[in-house]
Structure formats: C-alpha cells, structure tokens
Amino acid sequence: MATPRRFRWGFVVLAVVFVALVSWLWITTHQPAKPPKTPPVPVNTAKAAVQDIPVVISAIGAAQAWQAVTINAQVTGRLKYVAPEGADVRAGALLAEIDSAPYQAVLTQTEGTLRKDQALLEEARIDLKRYQTLVAQDSISRQQADDQAELVKQDEGVVQTDQGNVAAAKINVGYCRITAPTAGRVGVRLIDPGNIITVAGTTGIVTLNQITPIAVTFTVPEGDFQRIAQASSGFSRPMATTALSQETSQPLGSGELSVSDNHVDQATGTVAMKARFANESRQLWPGQFVEVRLTLQTMSNVVTVPATAVNQGPKGAYVYVVGPANKAQMRPVQVLTTQDTTAVIKSGLKAGETIVTDGQMTLRPGLTVAVRPPSGAGGGAPGAAPPSKKPAA
Numbered sequence: 001m002a003t004p005r006r007f008r009w010g011f012v013v014l015a016v017v018f019v020a021l022v023s024w025l026w027i028t029t030h031q032p033a034k035p036p037k038t039p040p041v042p043v044n045t046a047k048a049a050v051q052d053i054p055v056v057i058s059a060i061g062a063a064q065a066w067q068a069v070t071i072n073a074q075v076t077g078r079l080k081y082v083a084p085e086g087a088d089v090r091a092g093a094l095l096a097e098i099d100s101a102p103y104q105a106v107l108t109q110t111e112g113t114l115r116k117d118q119a120l121l122e123e124a125r126i127d128l129k130r131y132q133t134l135v136a137q138d139s140i141s142r143q144q145a146d147d148q149a150e151l152v153k154q155d156e157g158v159v160q161t162d163q164g165n166v167a168a169a170k171i172n173v174g175y176c177r178i179t180a181p182t183a184g185r186v187g188v189r190l191i192d193p194g195n196i197i198t199v200a201g202t203t204g205i206v207t208l209n210q211i212t213p214i215a216v217t218f219t220v221p222e223g224d225f226q227r228i229a230q231a232s233s234g235f236s237r238p239m240a241t242t243a244l245s246q247e248t249s250q251p252l253g254s255g256e257l258s259v260s261d262n263h264v265d266q267a268t269g270t271v272a273m274k275a276r277f278a279n280e281s282r283q284l285w286p287g288q289f290v291e292v293r294l295t296l297q298t299m300s301n302v303v304t305v306p307a308t309a310v311n312q313g314p315k316g317a318y319v320y321v322v323g324p325a326n327k328a329q330m331r332p333v334q335v336l337t338t339q340d341t342t343a344v345i346k347s348g349l350k351a352g353e354t355i356v357t358d359g360q361m362t363l364r365p366g367l368t369v370a371v372r373p374p375s376g377a378g379g380g381a382p383g384a385a386p387p388s389k390k391p392a393a
Contacts, residue, residue, distance in 0.1 A: 038367060038368075040326070040367075040368040040369055040370035041328070041359060041362055041363050041367050041368070041369050041370065042359060042369075042370045042371075042372050043320075043322075043356045043357075043358060043359030043360070043363065043369045043370070043371060043372065044356070044357045044358035044359060044371070044372050045322055045354050045355065045356055045357060045369075045371050046305065046306050046309065046354070046355060046357045047351075047352060047353070047354055047355075048303055048304070048305050048345070048349045048350065048351050048352060048353045048354075048355055049303070049304055049305075049351060050301055050302065050303055050304070050351045051301075051302070051304055052298055052299065052300050052301065052302075053298070053299045053302055053304060053337075053339055053342060053344055054295050054296075054297070054298045054299075054339070055295070055296045055297050055298070055299060055337060055339065056293045056294060056295050056296065056339060057220060057224050057227070057228065057293070057294045057296060058291060058292065058293050058294075059218040059219065059220055059273075059291075059292045059294070060218065060246075060289065060290075060291060060292070061216045061217055061218030061243070061275075061289070061290055061291075061292040062216070062217055062218070062287065062288065062289050062290070063214055063215070063216050063243070063277075063284040063285060063286055063287065063288045063290060064214070064215050064216075064217055064286050064287070065184070065209035065210050065211060065214065065215070065286045066210045066211070066213050066214055066215045066276070067181075067182045067184065067209075067210040068207065068208070068209050068210070068286070069180075069181055069182065069184070069207065069208045069209075070204040070207050070208075071095050071096055071178055071204055071205045071206050071207070071208065072201065072202075072204045072205065073096075073098060073175075073178075073197040073198065073199060073201060073205065074175040074199060075098060075103065075172050075175045075176060075199065076196070076197065076198045076199055077098040077099045077100075077102065077103075077176065077196070077197065078098065078099040078194065078195070078196055078197075079096065079097075079098055079099075079191060079192075079193050079194065079195050079196070079197050079205070080097045080098060080099055080193055081094070081096060081097040081193055082095070082096050082189045082191075082192070082193055082205060082206055083095045083096065083186045083206065084186065085186055085187065085188050085189055085206075086185065086186060086187075087185070087186045088183075088184075088185050088186075089180050089183065089184065089185075089186060089208070090180065090183050091180055091181065091182050091183050092179050092180060093179060093180045094177060094178070094179055094180075095178050095179060095180050095186070095205075095206060095208065096178040096205045096206065097176060097177050097178070098175070098176040098177075098178075098197065099176070100173050100176035100177075103169065103172040103173045103175075103176060104173055106169045106172070107166065107169035107170060107172075107173055109169075110162065110165040110166045110168075110169045111166050111169075113162050113165070114159065114162035114163060114165070114166050117155065117158045117159045117162050118159050118162075120155050120158075121152065121155035121156060121158070121159050124148065124151050124152045124155045125152055127148055128145070128148045128149055128151075128152050131144055131145040131148045132145055178205070180208055181208075182208070182210050183210060184208040184209050184210040184211065185208070185209055185210075185211055186206055186207075186208060187206060187207035187208070187209060188206075188207075189205065189206045190203050190204050190205055190206060190207075191203065191204075191205055209286050211279060211282065211284070211285070211286060212278065212279050212280060212282065213255075213276050213277055213278050213279055214276075214277050214279040214284050214285075214286070215274055215275065215276060215277070216241070216243055216255065216274070216275045216277060216284065216290060216292060217272060217273065217274050217275075218272075218273050218275075218292045219265075219268070219270040219271065219272050219273065220270060220271055220273060220294075221269060221270055222264055222269050222270065222271065225260075225264070225270075225271040227296060228257075228260075228273075228294065228296065229260075231296040231297055232257070235257075235260050238256035238257060238258065239256065239257040239294060239295065239296070240254065240256065240294075240295040241254070241255045241256060241257050241275040241277075241292060241293070241294050241295070242254050242255075242292070242293045242295070243255070243275075243277065243284060243290040243291070243292055243293075244290060244291040244292075244293065245290065245291070246289055246290060246291055249291070252283040252284055252290060253277045253278070253279055253281065253283055253284055254277070255275045255276050255277035255278065256275060256276055257273060257274075257275045257294060258274055258275060258276040259273070259274035260272075260273055260274075261273070273294075275292070275294075299336075299337075299344060302336070302344050302345075303344070303345045303349055303350070303351055304342050304343065304344055304345065305319065305342075305343050305345060305349065305355055305357075306341060306342065306343070306357045307338050307340075307341050307342060307343045308341075308357045308358060309343070309355045309356060309357045310333070310335055310338075310343050311360055315332065316332060316334075317332070317333050317334070317335050318330055318331060318332045318333060319331050319333055319348075319349065319355045319356070320355065320356035320360055320363055321349075321353055321354065321355055321356075322354040322355070322356065322369055322371070325368070326368050326369050326370070326371070327366055327367070327368060327369075328356065328363050328364070328365055328366065328367050328368075328369050329365060330365045331348055331349065332348055333345050333346075333347065333348030333349055334346040334347045334348055356369065359372075
C-alpha cells in the first residue's frame with residue numbers, strides 16, 4: 001500500500017512543478033517591453049557672454065568724388081595743352097590751354113579803340129568848357145553850349161562801350177587758360193591737343209575728381225532715418241561711418257555722416273545720405289560699390305549669444321540651456337537687437353550659461369545632449385581607432 005501512495009505524491013509534485021513552469025513562461029513572455037532609451041542629441045554650444053555691442057545700420061552705398069568737375073571750353077579755338085592723365089593737381093593748376101592769339105589780337109584792337117574814343121571825349125570836354133565860358137560872356141548862343149554838352153555825353157557812352165569790349169576781350173583771353181577749381185586727380189582726357197574745340201561741345205576736355213576727401217552716398221529706409229535723426233540729435237553731431245569691401249568685407253576706411261537729404265523719396269520710402277571719408281590711403285574710388293555701416297550707439301556690458309541660438313516659437317523667442325546632467329531646458333528670452341551674428345539678450349539669460357547654438361531641430365526639453373567638440377579639435381569621433389603610425393624608414 002505504501003508504494004502506490006508514494007507514486008501519487010510524486011505525480012502531484014510533478015504537476016505542481018509543471019504548472020509553476022508554465023506560469024513562469026507565460027509571465028515572462030507577456031511582460032510589457034521597456035521603452036528604449038533615447039540616445040543623447042548631438043549639439044553645438046556656446047557660453048552667454050557680456051560685452052560691448054555697437055548698434056549699426058547697414059546699407060549698400062557707392063563712393064563718389066567729393067567734388068567732380070568736367071572741364072569744358074568757354075571759347076572756341078585750337079587746344080594746345082591738356083594736363084597729364086592721372087596726375088594729382090592742386091587748386092589753380094593749369095588743366096588745359098587754348099590758343100589765345102586770336103583773342104589777344106581782339107584785345108589789342110579794343111584797347112586801341114578805347115584810347116581813341118577817350119581822346120575824343122577829352123577833346124569834347126575841353127570844347128564844352130570853352131563854350132560855357134563864351135556863353136557866360138554872351139559871345140555865343142546857349143544852344144551851341146548845350147549841343148556840345150550832349151556830344152560829351154555821347155562820347156562818354158562810346159568810351160564806356162569800349163571799356164566793356166576791352167573787359168570782354170580780356171575775359172576771353174583768360175578763358176584760354178583753364179585752371180583747376182579744386183585739388184583733385186585728372187581723369188582720362190576726352191580730346192587730344194591739336195583739335196579745334198568749340199563752346200557748343202558737350203563731351204568736355206578732361207574730368208577732375210577730388211578723392212581726398214571722398215564721399216560715400218547711400219540710402220536708408222524711413223524707419224532707420226528716424227533712428228539716425230534721434231541718435232544724432234537731429235543731425236547736429238557727426239556719426240561714425242565705416243565702408244567695407246563688398247567682396248571681402250575688409251574695412252576700406254572710416255568717416256562721418258555729413259549730409260542728410262531734405263526729403264523722403266516717396267517712390268522708395270528712403271532718404272539719401274552722404275558721408276565724408278578722409279580716404280588718405282585711397283582705398284575708396286569714385287564709382288566703387290561698398291557696404292556702409294553707420295554706428296548709432298554702443299551698448300555697454302550687455303548679455304550676448306550667437307544669433308543661431310535664438311529660436312522663435314508661438315510664445316516668442318527662446319533658447320535651449322544646457323542644465324545639470326546635460327539636460328536641455330527651454331528658456332524664454334527677450335531679444336533687444338541682433339547685430340550681424342550676435343543677439344543681445346534683454347532678459348532670460350545670465351552670463352556664463354551654456355546655450356545650444358546648433359541641433360535644436362531634434363531637441364526637446366528634458367532630453368540629454370552630447371556636446372560636439374569644437375570644429376577642428378583633435379581626438380576624432382568617439383570610439384574611432386587611433387591613427388596608424390607608419391614604421392620609420
């Protein structure tokens with residue numbers, strides 16, 4: 001009887017073990033899967049810094065001569081001389097000369113006529129005095145004295161006309177020598193010596209451009225014009241202006257805003273501006289296009305970040321701050337202004353905080369970030385094999 005009882009108990013134990021095993025398999029296969037861990041988001045970062053930022057207005061401008069003169073003939077004649085092309089001349093220097101011989105001959109003739117008529121006038125005045133004496137002695141009629149007085153007046157008119165002719169002839173002789181009205185650089189001549197030039201000519205003889213100093217003209221929108229007027233106290237004080245190369249962005253010179261146009265162009269809504277540059281190095285040349293930067297003011301000790309760090313959302317501007325354990329935090333900020341690649345933060349950030357400058361598109365608050373090494377830094381990618389060394393020869 002003992003054997004069958006032990007057999008039954010053994011069967012029960014096997015059944016319990018089998019049920020436990022099945023239950024364990026069912027539980028392990030039907031447990032919910034754990035969500036996969038999100039890998040760190042690779043980002044670039046920078047530190048919020050405190051610095052002085054100049055507030056500037058940028059525009060496209062063009063250099064032009066401070067004074068530009070096209071030399072034209074005021075008399076007709078043969079051109080004898082033209083100043084050398086590309087020469088730097090002072091005010092009063094000879095630029096062109098026209099053959100003055102015909103005009104000198106006319107001057108000689110008019111001076112001779114003047115002397116002759118002056119002698120006739122003097123003779124008429126002497127006769128008038130004699131007639132007036134005879135009239136007083138009642139030796140001749142008053143009519144004769146009056147006629148002589150009128151003759152004197154006629155001769156005075158003739159002499160005055162002669163004097164005008166002499167003055168005109170002298171002016172024409174003077175027009176044969178054309179001098180520089182201002183200091184400047186002579187351009188390429190438009191007509192060669194030996195040609196006959198006329199007053200009716202429109203091409204001119206040569207051009208003269210003053211390039212030291214030189215002017216840079218540009219236009220600004222009406223809104224920026226109001227800011228400039230306010231910053232300059234109604235254009236009562238000069239404002240620093242810089243010219244940069246359009247190709248290389250290298251500085252070409254510094255100057256001051258000197259002239260603001262007296263109206264707003266209704267077609268474009270802009271105002272023309274003119275700045276004066278000393279241009280001692282002559283890096284600016286008439287007709288050259290440049291980028292103009294007009295400094296309104298300098299903001300001192302302001303918090304700045306790269307402009308790429310600032311994002312725009314439904315509630316305004318924000319940045320991602322790298323917090324403890326490299327967790328990303330979304331931080332609303334107020335941007336005061338943006339200058340080139342730098343954003344000035346009015347509130348929301350403190351100097352020294354680490355902010356994300358690249359990689360925000362895949363970033364969410366609370367995610368872990370992996371800071372990329374600076375561009376050009378050594379070390380290679382994480383996990384990369386060290387570079388192999390060639391055996392020495």
